[in-house]
Amino acid sequence: DVKVTQSSRYLVKRTGEKVFLECVQDMDHENMFWYRQDPGLGLRLIYFSYDVKMKEKGDIPEGYSVSREKKERFSLILESASTNQTSMYLCASSLSTEQYFGPGTRLTVT
Amino acid sequence: EDKVVQSPLSLVVHEGDTVTLNCSYEVTNFRSLLWYKQEKKAPTFLFMLTSSGIEKKSGRLSSILDKKELFSILNITATQTGDSAVYLCAVQGYGNKLVFGAGTILRVKS
Numbered sequence: 001d002v003k004v005t006q007s008s009r010y011l012v013k014r015t016g017e018k019v020f021l022e023c024v025q026d027m028d029h030e031n032m033f034w035y036r037q038d039p040g041l042g043l044r045l046i047y048f049s050y051d052v053k054m055k056e057k058g059d060i061p062e063g064y065s066v067s068r069e070k071k072e073r074f075s076l077i078l079e080s081a082s083t084n085q086t087s088m089y090l091c092a093s094s095l096s097t098e099q100y101f102g103p104g105t106r107l108t109v110t
Numbered sequence: 111e112d113k114v115v116q117s118p119l120s121l122v123v124h125e126g127d128t129v130t131l132n133c134s135y136e137v138t139n140f141r142s143l144l145w146y147k148q149e150k151k152a153p154t155f156l157f158m159l160t161s162s163g164i165e166k167k168s169g170r171l172s173s174i175l176d177k178k179e180l181f182s183i184l185n186i187t188a189t190q191t192g193d194s195a196v197y198l199c200a201v202q203g204y205g206n207k208l209v210f211g212a213g214t215i216l217r218v219k220s
Contacts, residue, residue: 042212101152
């Protein structure tokens with residue numbers, strides 16, 4: 001079974017803090033994705049990566065950056081957290097089409 | 111811009127009812143359409159559809175795609191309380207990115 005894990009289920013941070021969300025997959029997948037999920041808006045793609053050290057912007061990259069130094073790990077970074085980044089963050093990985101999701105991190109920025 | 115629209119946004123039914131969830135899309139270079147079920151945590155994969163008119167079935171769930179009219183439906187027969195979830199529709203266009211709809215919240219009352 002594919003396993004995608006995320007470093008925290010719940011996280012509370014203050015405005016202006018730097019925030020790291022970690023995602024690890026154990027199936028040697030090439031592709032990894034970061035989404036945020038908000039009520040009524042569904043899942044929106046922040047960044048994705050097709051290979052180590054490679055990254056591409058998704059639909060809403062502003063205020064975020066990513067890092068992929070190893071194939072199994074994809075990190076999402078909020079350089080200076082703001083209250084409008086309060087959301088559920090989901091990581092996913094895939095070999096081709098079907099994406100496998102982690103359990104999500106619910107981030108609250110106060 | 112690629113777009114996926116799901117309807118209804120939410121519905122409440124009684125156990126034993128049959129429900130139909132809708133997904134319409136506009137996407138460049140369509141490759142496939144996927145349905146996911148999301149309970150409290152990670153979305154889990156249900157179906158992937160690539161060809162028109164071929165029904166995919168898994169137990170009480172079934173789905174079909176119409177590539178001419180650009181929509182898909184997900185049917186659930188004899189609903190149970192365990193079917194209560196958010197159902198997500200996603201479409202694959204160029205590359206391995208998925209574009210998600212906002213989801214349909216289904217609540218099945220006993």
